[in-house]
Amino acid sequence: MSFSDYKGYRLRNRVFVGFLAICFLSIITSAVLSFIILRNNAKDQSRTDMQNKSEALMSSLDYALSHSQVKTGDIPRILENKIYEIADINKHDIIIYDLDGNYLLSNKEPNLVAQKKMPAEVIKAIRKNGKQYDDKSYDENLKASIISSYMVLKNNMLENVAYVYFPYYHNESAYMVVFKHYFAYIIGVNILIVLFSIWLSWIISNNLTKAITRFTSMISRINLFDKNLQPIRYYKNDELNALVKAYNKMISEIADQRERLSYIEKQSAWQEMAKQVAHEVKNPLTPMKLMMQNFERKFDANDPNNETKVKNLSEVIIGQIEVISRVATAFSEFAQLPKRNDEEIILNKEIRNVLTIFSDENIFVHASHDHIMMKIDKDYLARIIINLVTNASQAKSDDRKSVINVDLEKIEKRIKITVNDNGIGIPEDKLDKIFDPNFTSKSSGMGIGLTMVKRMVEDYNGSITVVSEVDKGAVFTISMPSNL
Known part of the structure; x- marks a missing residue:
């Protein structure tokens, strides 16, 4: 793995982990808020339901006693049959005690009533309170929190005539079961969201780093003398688009600079070649000129060796002309390469x-x-x-x-x-x-x-x-x- 690949890998991981962190934070926050809201709603609903049930029971008993001014001793006679009806309608057991805490009446058989006497601390608490006493406990058999309530029964003159005991009349944990059921659904949905977030974040981070890696690779290959630089085609209107535009502008400027540099180099090369050609041509011309001047100065029409001298002069001049010809041929070859046939x-x-x-x-x-x-x-x-x-x-x-x-x-x-x-x-x-x-x-x-x-x-x-x-x-x- 190259260094650039390693850096791209690190960037992809950072984007991926960052995206996941945001998702997890959002999910955990929503789960905690859901837990608090549902738990509080369950408790509020539990209290509301308990209050409604106790009011319904007491309303039924109050109605049964409202037809005459009742004393404590009259309660067994008046409620003897009504108590069964009230217990059946409200689906709850009822036990009535006198103001001293002694057993008076119940919808249950007397031998099934375990508590024949109210606890002294309960009597003391309800007298101090004047209205109601709730006794909370945990039932190991039911594995649930239960509430038993003691309430004051009044006659139509609003005088206290008895204490009403509703044993185990409210199971608070039932509402928590409902809460846990809904919370389990929330956790399941959040797990699906997490899995989807992992997949989506991986796709997004992978696409991002792939684009950056591709751009980096193209930028790293930039060469002033490379004629095959291609612009990047990127049509998304995001932050990377600015990078692509800068790259495309840069390679356009490089192409202009390459042409300019090539023109300057060609000019310089031709100038140097012109000097070299002039020098190479001048080298044979100078001795040719001197030889011709010397031959003209010493020429004698009657000299019997004129033919030999002319022949020697001709050979020297032809030799120098061949040198000039080679110079011209080399210059021509440099000026234009043959057409390629790949x-x-x-x-x-x-x-x-x-x-x-x-x-x-x-x-x-x-x-x-x-x-x-x-x-x-x-x-x-x-x-x-x-x-x-x-x-x-x-x-x-x-x-x-x-x-x-x-x-x-x-x-x-x-x-x-x-x-x-x-x-x-x-x-x-x-x-x-x-x-x-x-x-x-x-x-x-x-x-x-x-x-x-x-x-x-x-x-x-x-x-x-x-x-x-x-x-x-x-x-x-x-x-x-x-x-x-």
Whole structure:
């Protein structure tokens, strides 16, 4: 995994975790609020229901006693039959005690009433309270909280005549069961929301980092000399759109700057070439002029050797004209490369065929693959290899046997060609000028061979570099994109 991939991975995780954190926080908050609201509603409903039930029971008893002024001793007689009806309607047991806490009447059989006497603390509390006393307890058998209530029974004159006991008349936990049931539904829904949030956050974070990684990859490949820079097509109106616009603007400006730089380089190259051509043409013209002037000054019409002198002069002039012709031919070749005719070839085979012209040299070809394919013009390839190998051959040292290695490698989507010799090498102060159009370290020629090689390599969006050490040799390395 590359560094950029690692950073993208970290960013995706941060977005993913951040999105999940927000979802979890929202879900936990809503669950807690739901828990508090439902619990409070359950308690309120429990209290309301308990109050309604107790009021209903007391209203029925009050109604039964409202027809006459009743005393405590009259209650068993008046409610003897009514108490069964009231208990059945309200579906609850009723036990009535006198004001001293002694058992008077119940809808249950007397022998089934466990509490024949009210506890003294209850009597004391209800007398102090004057209205009602609720006794809360926990029933292990029911596993629930229950409430028994003692209430004051009054006659139609609002006088206290008895105490009414409703045993286990309210199960508070029943409402909590309902609450837990609804809360379980809420938890289930929240789990589904969490799962959906995980999926959605992963999709969002993954799409975001994929877009950023793609943009980063395209930006990292920006090269001033790359003619294949493509604009990013992005149609979403978000923050990344500003980045895309900036990138597209930048590559447009790079294209303009590349054209401008190319124009300036061409102008500079032509200026240098013009100076070099003028110098190369002037070199043979000067001796030709001197020879003609000398011949004219010494010419004697009666000299029997005139024919020989004219012949010698003619040979010298023709030789110098040939030099000028070679200069013109080299200049013409530099001015315009031949038209490319690309075709798919096996580099290994084609380079070996080209090197057959160097039959007397120790040239060895090595390749990382048996068949390295590339789409290239055969003439371009031949001129590149011949120029590099010729230079390597001409740079051989007198004190050792010349050995030239031509290595071919295919690394991912690039092809690497290396020409390595064990010759005299190139001085460090000349390395920077080795590809200049007018530079040469030889006594003859215009020094445009390596310049043409560079132009042809760059025509395939490649590059050429040289590393050398004096008296140990030089290494020329060509790197080109694989176009197959």
